[in-house]
Amino acid sequence: xxxxxxxxxxxxxxxxxxxxxxxxxxxDPNEDVYIGKKEHIAAGEQLYSVAxxxxxxxxxxxxxxxxxxxxxxxxxxxxxxxxxxxxNGVPGSDMPPYxxxxxxxxxxxxxxxxxxxxxxxxxxxxxDSKAGQALFYGKMACSNCHMIxxxxxxxxxxxxNAGLQNYVLQLREGVLEPNKRITPGFDPVRVxxxxxxxxxxxxxxxxxxxxxxxxxxxxxxxxxxxxxQEIVFLKNxxxxxxxxxxxxxDEIQNVLAFVSRQAIRVPSPDDAGAxxxxx
Amino acid sequence: MTxxxxxxxxxxxxxxxxxxxxxxxxxxxLLIMAGSPVGAQVKYEDILKGPAENWLTYxxxxxxxxxxxxxxxxxxxxxxxxxxxxxxVEVGRRxxxxxxxxxxxxxxxxxNEVHAVDAVSGRVIWQYRQENxxxxxxxxxxxxxxxxxxxxxxxxxxxxxxxxxxxxxxxxHQYADPKQGYxxxxxxxxxxxxxIVGVSGGDSGIRGxxxxxxxxxxxxxxxxxxxxxxxxxxxxxxxPKTLDWGGGGTWMSGSYDPELNTIYWGTGNPWPDFYGGxxxxxxxxxxxxxxxxxxxxxxxxxxxxTPHDVWDWDGQQFPVLLDLPYQGRQRKLVVQANRNGFxxxxxxxxxxxxxxxxxxxQLTWASGVDKxxxxxxxxxxxxxxxxxxxxxTVRGASNFMSPSFNPGxxxxxxxxxxxxxxxxxSAREPVPMVGFAGTGGEKPPRNTNQxxxxxxxxxxxxxxxxxxxxGPTIMWAGTLSTEGGIVFFGDDDHHLVAVEAKTGEHLxxxxxxxQLFSSPITYMVNGRQYVTLVAQTDVFTFGLFxxxxxxxxxxxxxxxL
Numbered sequence: 001x002x003x004x005x006x007x008x009x010x011x012x013x014x015x016x017x018x019x020x021x022x023x024x025x026x027x028d029p030n031e032d033v034y035i036g037k038k039e040h041i042a043a044g045e046q047l048y049s050v051a052x053x054x055x056x057x058x059x060x061x062x063x064x065x066x067x068x069x070x071x072x073x074x075x076x077x078x079x080x081x082x083x084x085x086x087x088n089g090v091p092g093s094d095m096p097p098y099x100x101x102x103x104x105x106x107x108x109x110x111x112x113x114x115x116x117x118x119x120x121x122x123x124x125x126x127x128d129s130k131a132g133q134a135l136f137y138g139k140m141a142c143s144n145c146h147m148i149x150x151x152x153x154x155x156x157x158x159x160x161n162a163g164l165q166n167y168v169l170q171l172r173e174g175v176l177e178p179n180k181r182i183t184p185g186f187d188p189v190r191v192x193x194x195x196x197x198x199x200x201x202x203x204x205x206x207x208x209x210x211x212x213x214x215x216x217x218x219x220x221x222x223x224x225x226x227x228x229q230e231i232v233f234l235k236n237x238x239x240x241x242x243x244x245x246x247x248x249x250d251e252i253q254n255v256l257a258f259v260s261r262q263a264i265r266v267p268s269p270d271d272a273g274a275x276x277x278x279x
Numbered sequence: 280m281t282x283x284x285x286x287x288x289x290x291x292x293x294x295x296x297x298x299x300x301x302x303x304x305x306x307x308x309l310l311i312m313a314g315s316p317v318g319a320q321v322k323y324e325d326i327l328k329g330p331a332e333n334w335l336t337y338x339x340x341x342x343x344x345x346x347x348x349x350x351x352x353x354x355x356x357x358x359x360x361x362x363x364x365x366x367x368v369e370v371g372r373r374x375x376x377x378x379x380x381x382x383x384x385x386x387x388x389x390x391n392e393v394h395a396v397d398a399v400s401g402r403v404i405w406q407y408r409q410e411n412x413x414x415x416x417x418x419x420x421x422x423x424x425x426x427x428x429x430x431x432x433x434x435x436x437x438x439x440x441x442x443x444x445x446x447x448x449x450x451x452h453q454y455a456d457p458k459q460g461y462x463x464x465x466x467x468x469x470x471x472x473x474x475i476v477g478v479s480g481g482d483s484g485i486r487g488x489x490x491x492x493x494x495x496x497x498x499x500x501x502x503x504x505x506x507x508x509x510x511x512x513x514x515x516x517x518x519p520k521t522l523d524w525g526g527g528g529t530w531m532s533g534s535y536d537p538e539l540n541t542i543y544w545g546t547g548n549p550w551p552d553f554y555g556g557x558x559x560x561x562x563x564x565x566x567x568x569x570x571x572x573x574x575x576x577x578x579x580x581x582x583x584x585t586p587h588d589v590w591d592w593d594g595q596q597f598p599v600l601l602d603l604p605y606q607g608r609q610r611k612l613v614v615q616a617n618r619n620g621f622x623x624x625x626x627x628x629x630x631x632x633x634x635x636x637x638x639x640x641q642l643t644w645a646s647g648v649d650k651x652x653x654x655x656x657x658x659x660x661x662x663x664x665x666x667x668x669x670x671x672t673v674r675g676a677s678n679f680m681s682p683s684f685n686p687g688x689x690x691x692x693x694x695x696x697x698x699x700x701x702x703x704x705s706a707r708e709p710v711p712m713v714g715f716a717g718t719g720g721e722k723p724p725r726n727t728n729q730x731x732x733x734x735x736x737x738x739x740x741x742x743x744x745x746x747x748x749x750g751p752t753i754m755w756a757g758t759l760s761t762e763g764g765i766v767f768f769g770d771d772d773h774h775l776v777a778v779e780a781k782t783g784e785h786l787x788x789x790x791x792x793x794q795l796f797s798s799p800i801t802y803m804v805n806g807r808q809y810v811t812l813v814a815q816t817d818v819f820t821f822g823l824f825x826x827x828x829x830x831x832x833x834x835x836x837x838x839x840l
Contacts, residue, residue, distance in 0.1 A: 150442070150449035158447035164410070185405065209830060210400035220404070220444045222383050222397050225833045235838035264448055265411040265437075 044112025121163030127257030364401030405446030423467030452497030477529025484711035487527030501576030580630030618675025662704030673720030681757030698728025757798030
C-alpha cells in the first residue's frame with residue numbers, strides 16, 4: 001500500500017514535468033491550421049528573419065542560439081513544444097519569451113520552425129534544379145562519389161532518396177561542411193595490411209575482428225583484422241570541403257535544389273499498418 | 280592465406296610510390312569509374328552452373344534440385360558443425376526468405392528491405408529499406424541476383440533493383456496495383472537478361488498473373504495471366520461471377536529448363552477459397568503447373584492438380600526438374616509433391632501425365648487419380664456450414680517447404696504434413712478484395728497432425744525412408760541436399776537437423792530457438808563450407824569447428840584525436 005502511495009506521489013508530478021508525456025495527450029487544434037501550410041510557413045519565415053535569425057541564424061543553422069533543425073535542440077520537438085518555447089521562452093537560457101506576439105503569429109513562427117525539420121523534398125527549395133543537375137554530373141563532379149538512380153560513384157552515400165532522408169539544413173551542411181557529421185557506413189579510413197598494402201576508402205562496418213571497406217576505386221574489400229597491421233580513421237571525408245571557394249552561392253543553391261528533389265517513394269495516405277497475413 | 284581476402288581491385292593504392300604518371304592513371308580510372316557499375320558481375324552462365332561456392336537463385340539452381348556439390352562437410356564430420364555467426368534482422372518478425380550468396384556476400388530479404396552481409400563474419404555491409412510502402416509489411420521470400428544487381432519486391436508490388444555491392448537504388452517498377460487486391464512477396468527469378476515476378480492476394484480475389492522484366496530497366500517484357508479473360512480458352516471453366524477475380528496467385532518462384540527455354544511455375548488457389556458454388560467448372564489455370572516460353576510468356580502446356588479446388592490447395596510446391604530413366608526410357612521430368620497430398624511425375628517437354636500416388640497416409644478427398652492424372656473425388660468432402668473433416672489440412676500435405684534431390688542417392692526429399700482439418704464454408708455473395716469470412720479450416724479437437732521428412736523414389740513416388748518430427752505443426756522449413764551425403768532440414772521444434780541421405784539416420788542438430796519459415800542453403804568462402812538457415816528473426820550460419828587463434832588488437836587511431 002505504501003509502495004502504491006509513493007508511486008502515485010512520484011508519478012503525477014513526473015508526468016506534469018515531462019512535456020513529452022503531456023504532448024501525448026494534448027494536441028493543439030492549431031496544429032492542423034498552421035503546421036505544414038505554405039502560406040503560414042512563409043509568414044513565419046518573415047517573422048523569424050526579424051525576431052529570431054539574429055541568434056538562430058538566417059536559416060535556423062544556429063549561432064548564439066541552437067541549430068533548430070539538427071542536433072539536441074531539434075530532437076523530437078513536437079509543434080506544441082516549439083510553440084511553448086517561443087511563447088514562454090526557455091528558462092535558464094538566453095531565449096526570451098515572445099508571449100506578447102498575437103497567437104496567430106506565434107503559430108506561424110511555429111510552422112516555420114517545424115518546417116526546418118521536414119524532409120527537404122517538401123520544402124520546394126529555390127534554385128535551378130536543372131542547372132544543379134548539370135553541375136552534379138559535370139563541373140562539381142558530385143557524381144564521382146554519389147549515385148542517383150544508378151548514375152555515379154560509391155564512395156559517398158547514394159542520393160536517390162536524399163530529398164526525403166534530409167532536412168534542408170542537413171543537405172546544406174553536407175555540402176558546406178562535409179566533415180562535421182559522417183553518415184554511418186561512410187567513415188573515411190586507411191588500412192595497412194600485414195603485407196604492406198595500403199587501402200583507402202570508407203568503412204561500411206568495423207569490429208575488432210573484421211572490416212568491410214569500399215576503396216576509393218569503388219571496390220569492396222571484406223577484411224579480417226588478423227591480416228591488418230594498422231587502421232587509421234581519417235579526420236576528413238573524401239568530399240571536398242572547399243566548394244564555397246570554387247563555386248558561386250547560386251551554383252551551390254542550384255545543386256541543393258536538384259538534390260533536394262530526389263525521392264524514391266513519396267509518402268501516401270495508405271501507408272503503414274502492422275504486418276499482414278500474406279502468401 | 281592472402282592478407283586481403285577478397286580484393287577485386289586490380290591495383291592497390293601504394294601511397295609512397297605514387298608518381299605523376301600514377302596520378303594520371305588514377306584520374307583516368309576515376310573518370311571511367313564514374314557512372315559505371317562496381318564489382319564483379321553475376322553472370323547468367325554462373326547461375327546456369329547450379330549451386331557450388333555460391334547460391335545464386337532461390338533453389339540454388341534453375342532445376343530446383345537444391346543439391347550442392349560441396350562436400351567438405353560430410354557424414355563423417357558433420358557432428359562437429361558449430362555456429363559461426365548469427366545476424367539479427369532488427370524488424371524481422373517472420374523471416375521467410377532464402378538468402379543468396381555471391382562472392383562472399385549474403386543477401387537477405389525481409390519485408391520491404393534487403394540486408395547485404397559479409398558471409399564469413401556476419402557483419403552487415405549495407406541495408407536498403409523501402410519507406411512509404413502502401414499496406415505496410417508483408418512476407419518476403421528473398422532476392423534475385425543478376426549482373427551488378429540485387430532484385431526484390433516490396434509488399435505493394437514494386438520490383439526494385441539495387442546495386443549489388445553498395446545497395447544504391449538503380450530503378451523501381453510497379454508491376455501490380457494494391458488497389459486491385461494484389462500484394463507481393465515473391466523472390467524475383469532472374470535468368471538471361473530478365474527477371475520474373477509474381478503476385479499474391481489470391482485468398483481475397485485477384486486475377487493472377489506473372490510478368491517478366493528487363494533486368495536493365497525494369498520494363499515489362501511479357502505477362503501471363505493465370506485466369507483467362509472472357510472469350511479466351513479456359514474462360515468457360517468459370518461462371519460469370521468470379522472470372523475477373525478468380526485468384527491464381529503466383530507467389531512462389533519457379534524453375535527453368537534452359538534447353539527447352541521453358542519456365543515452370545505453380546499457380547495458387549481459385550477464389551473464393553472454400554466455396555465453389557459461384558465458380559462452376561475446373562477454374563483454369565488455378566492450382567496448376569504452367570509451362571511458359573521464357574521469351575514470350577506464352578503457355579506451352581499446363582497441368583491442373585486440383586480442378587475446382589475448395590480446400591485452398593495452391594499448386595505452389597516447388598516443381599523439381601529431373602532427367603531420369605522412366606520405365607526404361609530416359610526422360611525430362613518435372614515432379615511435385617502437391618499440397619493436395621499426391622506426388623506427381625510429368626513429362627516436362629509435353630506436359631504428359633506419367634504418374635501420381637499419395638505421399639501422405641491421411642488423404643480422404645480423392646480415392647486416386649485417373650489415367651490423365653485427374654483426381655477421383657470422394658463424395659461429401661466439400662466444405663459445409665457445419666464443417667466436414669477432410670485430409671490433408673488447409674496448409675496442405677506439403678507447402679512452400681523446399682524439396683531437394685540427391686542424384687547419388689537417387690532420392691527426392693520432401694516435407695510432408697500428415698493431418699486433417701475441419702473445412703467450413705457457406706454460400707454468400709463474393710466481394711472481391713474483402714475475402715470470404717466465416718469459411719476456412721479448423722484443427723480437429725484432438726490434433727494429431729505431424730510433420731515428416733520423407734525420401735521418395737522420384738519416379739515411382741515410393742517412400743524409401745522417413746524421419747518423423749515432433750512439434751506443434753507450425754513450421755514452414757524445407758530441405759537441402761549436399762554431395763557430402765547429408766540432407767539438412769528445419770524441423771517443427773526450431774532445429775536445423777542433418778540426416779544421412781540414403782538412410783535418414785540422424786547425424787546432427789542445433790536448436791536455433793525460433794520458428795522456421797525458410798529452407799537451408801550452403802556455400803563456400805575462402806575454402807570453408809558454411810550452412811545457413813534463416814529463422815524467425817535471425818539468420819544462423821554454421822561451419823566445421825576450428826580452434827580459434829588469438830587475434831591481436833590492431834593498432835587503430837583516429838586522426839585529429
